[in-house]
Amino acid sequence: xxxxxxxIEGCEVARFSATPEIVFKLHVTNSDPAESIHTVVLRAQIxxxxxxxxxxxxxxxxxxxxxxxxxxxxxxxxSLLWTHVNLNVPAFQGSTMIDLPVPCTFDFNVAATKYFYGxxxxxxxxxxxFSGSVFYSRExxxxxxxxxxxxxxTRFSLPVNVWRDMMDSYYEGVAWLCLRRDLFExxxxxxxxxxxxxxxxxxxxxxxxxxxxxx
Numbered sequence: 001x002x003x004x005x006x007x008i009e010g011c012e013v014a015r016f017s018a019t020p021e022i023v024f025k026l027h028v029t030n031s032d033p034a035e036s037i038h039t040v041v042l043r044a045q046i047x048x049x050x051x052x053x054x055x056x057x058x059x060x061x062x063x064x065x066x067x068x069x070x071x072x073x074x075x076x077x078x079s080l081l082w083t084h085v086n087l088n089v090p091a092f093q094g095s096t097m098i099d100l101p102v103p104c105t106f107d108f109n110v111a112a113t114k115y116f117y118g119x120x121x122x123x124x125x126x127x128x129x130f131s132g133s134v135f136y137s138r139e140x141x142x143x144x145x146x147x148x149x150x151x152x153x154t155r156f157s158l159p160v161n162v163w164r165d166m167m168d169s170y171y172e173g174v175a176w177l178c179l180r181r182d183l184f185e186x187x188x189x190x191x192x193x194x195x196x197x198x199x200x201x202x203x204x205x206x207x208x209x210x211x212x213x214x215x
Contacts, residue, residue: 062118
């Protein structure tokens with residue numbers, strides 16, 4: 001029965017994707033090179049292991065929305081679920097290298113986005129945990145299927161500047177903020193009633209200088 005091992009060997013920004021993606025270079029190895037792997041139906045859960053890095057005072061201030069005051073981080077700092085990814089690995093024998101594309105969002109209602117945005121440098125410690133099914137055979141035998149052992153995982157340090165470069169390439173100079181419809185309608189009425197031409201000017205008119213200083 002196949003015994004697969006997984007290792008992430010690098011990553012890069014997907015430059016021509018319809019939506020922001022980071023492509024991880026995933027190396028898959030089977031312990032028995034005599035087995036032919038026909039396909040692997042792979043599921044990956046990727047977590048941000050937030051406790052595995054240090055944080056500057058600036059990063060602590062940026063991440064208060066996630067973890068609260070730094071004095072309480074001993075209780076509140078914890079791992080975050082980033083995403084789930086499905087992938088079909090094509091046939092191989094022994095080992096193979098495959099792209100693992102991970103879609104990314106700029107939605108600030110998502111905890112992972114808040115985390116990435118709150119960091120200016122260094123790495124994001126990740127843990128990818130794998131599950132799924134392996135379709136395989138040995139010479140002269142019929143194809144069989146086996147589950148991937150639940151303990152298969154790998155760690156990788158994602159450079160923060162990769163995520164920032166990706167968002168800059170897809171959303172240069174802008175950020176997205178999703179509002180409930182009723183809040184948007186109130187903001188729209190305020191904009192119309194005051195004759196404000198742009199949304200940026202609308203927000204600036206609400207954020208008075210003294211309020212911005214307190215923030």
